[in-house]
Amino acid sequence: MTQPPLVLVDGSSYLYRAFHALPPLHTSAGLPTGAVKGVLNMLLSLRRQYPDSPFAVVFDAKGPTFRDALFEHYKSHRPPMPDDLRVQIEPLHACVRALGLPLLCIEGVEADDVIGTLARSSAAADRPVVISTGDKDMAQLVDGHITLVNTMTGSVLDRAGVVEKFGVGPELIVDFLALMGDKVDNIPGVPGVGEKTALGLLQGLGGGLDTLYAHLEQVPGLPIRGAKSLPAKLEEHREMAYLSYQLATIKTDVALDLQLDQLHPGAADREALIPLYRELEFKNWLDELLRESKAAGEDGAADPAAPPTRYETLLEPAQFDAWLEKLKAAELFAFDTETTGLDAQQAELVGVSFAIAPFEAAYVPLAHSYMGVPEQLDREAVLAALRPLLEDPAKAKVGQHAKYDMNILARYGIEVRGVAFDTMLESYVLDSTATRHDMDSLALKYLGHSTIHFEDIAGKGAKQLTFDQIALEQAGPYAAEDADVTLRLHQCLWEKLEAVPSLARVLREIEMPLVPVLARIERHGALVDAKLLGQQSVELGEKMQQLERQAFELAGEEFNLASPKQLGAILYDKLGLPILSKTAKGQASTAESVLAELAEQGYPLPQVLMDYRSVSKLKSTYTDKLPEQINPRTGRIHTSYHQAVTATGRLSSSDPNLQNIPIRTAEGRRIRQAFVAPPGYKLVAADYSQIELRIMAHLARDEGLLDAFRHDRDVHRATAAEVFGVELEQVSHEQRRSAKAINFGLIYGMSAFGLAKQIGVERKQAQAYIDRYFARYPGVLAYMERTRAQAAEQGFVETLFGRRLYLPEIHAKNGALRKAAERTAINAPMQGSAADIIKRAMVTVDAWLQESGLDARMILQVHDELVLEVREDQVEALRAGLLPLMSGAADLDVPLLVEAGVGDNWDEAH
DNA sequence: CGGAGTACGTAC
């Protein structure tokens, strides 16, 4: 029986390689962690591969080694270690130790030498050794017992592998390196001798340096590089060759006070690992650890004081009545619904849960249906009993993504009011850049608690159960925990919010009041003429076929027009068109701007492709898909508005996205004709005019820009007049177009390069325009500089209402990343303030609609536009109330102009 | 067959 091999890991080499090979990753606080994660991943995979092996993870120690004493220039050409790498060393060491893996870090020698010593002594004792490294120099250690693996690439090098890879065996690797040198380590080698020459010498003689120098006369004497002959060179640099030999030789006799049996990995120290993983934000591993802790019966390491939970599943009327009393008495309670699916307009209610105090919660199953399910309380009776509480605006409640529960309960006749807090939104307002605001992530992040995941009790994939099929024994604790954790999260998050009054205010005054408004908009849905879209689909399909035929003819063969890869092959390989631009991954780009330029140059195929693309986009994304999204129950389309997605505070929309319905082209606008008012009603579309530029004028307090808006000038024309030095009346169409590009570019933090590309002038010219702009609008320049400075100083920027966007990358060493963060810093206050304003408007408009008794409702929000449906005889009354409410949603130094149109469909209403 | 990543295109 063979022993498991000793596994020796070259930690420093992997850390370095992981740092450079893997995309940079950092915590929300900006601590870089990508290399740590990469190395740990690699170690875990090695551990799985060699579960019974002794193990050592070896790192270079700080300070000089014996090689520095041998040669002062050793490794001297290396640039200093990047800070982002340096700061990852300590956390990695800590993780390795906590994982129970023996870690070695020996001063005065390099990791290679420690590995060499351990490898040789183990091999001498006849134990196989696996060295995991990305460093080729280690090939010198390979022998019958010792093999190299590169765990990042999966390659394995035994003796034959070394010969195949280098052309010489392991015993000549040092000689090989000594002759050719090593740029990376600054091992000099023999000048003029490279890989080929070194190999030729060693292979020709069948020996190493000693043999070579003993038989220099046998080396062919032709002059090399027109200078000295090879033997002369070798002779001249004999000392250098032997010094290089010494430098390249891995020490195998380091004095280590260490026995092999000390290298057996111990158990992972979860108590140590949990805080490390929390700090480094390794969420999946943290979750796994917490689950293991729980399973092992350890008291949750992160929350040692956690009392046992008191969760009840209510099946008896008396139990329910007792809980009802508790809810009535509670100052604040958490609630949650369990349903059969994720679509709030379709899913059915299965149960409800409540929490009144931390760790104290109840689940009321109402509609579980599986073989042997116990008798449940009557759904109608339970809901009737709960209704007064749930509908009472004075009865404070907290939910997690409460809009979902509100929409579910609305279909059971309960109009939930008084949702004072929503943990998803609390998390979002605290940090909009956090990627996830779902309860499981928040519990892990803020409570250090690993929740029961839905997949744990429902399974996954095709055989995933719906909640009504889940046994009460599992459903009860899961559902009760949802309410409990929501309450506990709220206590934690609200405290953090209250510490920043402006953020608490954003939550209280903007986000929370918006929740029921969005719920109503989603519930009403938008009416869409499916028949019209169907006709358009047919027409578009015919057009696509025509264009496809044309494209095939021009290409000389058939191919998939929707495949950028195949298209690239036709355009660039077959037809030989010039490659004007490449994608991020190096493919020749076929993007619209590229095709447009090629079409401009007179090639016929690109124009056909552009036409095809636009037609197929309209068909596949809109005319084909929108009718499929009509809810059969209501006959309308119910989008979801997401309130905790964008970094800036905007809403987003999905399933379907109704915020990117085409408008720019005539063809595209036909889709808007399918968004219709029902008979007897009209659509009113009201949009803020130039809201972001107005906000910029306000924030920048720029007199010129303020003046333009106060006099209700066409701002692009005014900008053109300033930048091009002409009278307002003399501004040409082209000048206005360029000025518009400048104005938009400013909002987005655009550079001269970008502006030049956009308006088709030289970069120098674009820079001149920008310079002129800033000369005419100095307040804007000052504002941009202020914003960058604020971002750098505070690490965040703010909207008018104090909403924050954190920008950790504002301090990035990487110039591109930092510049991108600066552009975001410029853009976010404007985009985010506009979002705040329309959200405030939606809240007041909704309240007014409720109290006015008008037969009107909001249907859509598209960032700077609200679309409403109103009975046709009330259009004017609606406009009269709506416009001032929207205009008055913020008090700026410029008027907030709102323009409204009316029509039978969305296109007409513009 | 489905998830992840890429390329592209629509909106503001």
Place this chain on the structure above:
DNA sequence: GACGTACGTACTCCGT
């Protein structure tokens, strides 16, 4: 590298 914020579709690659 070069213009901010989103979401959806189709393709492609890869693993089950």
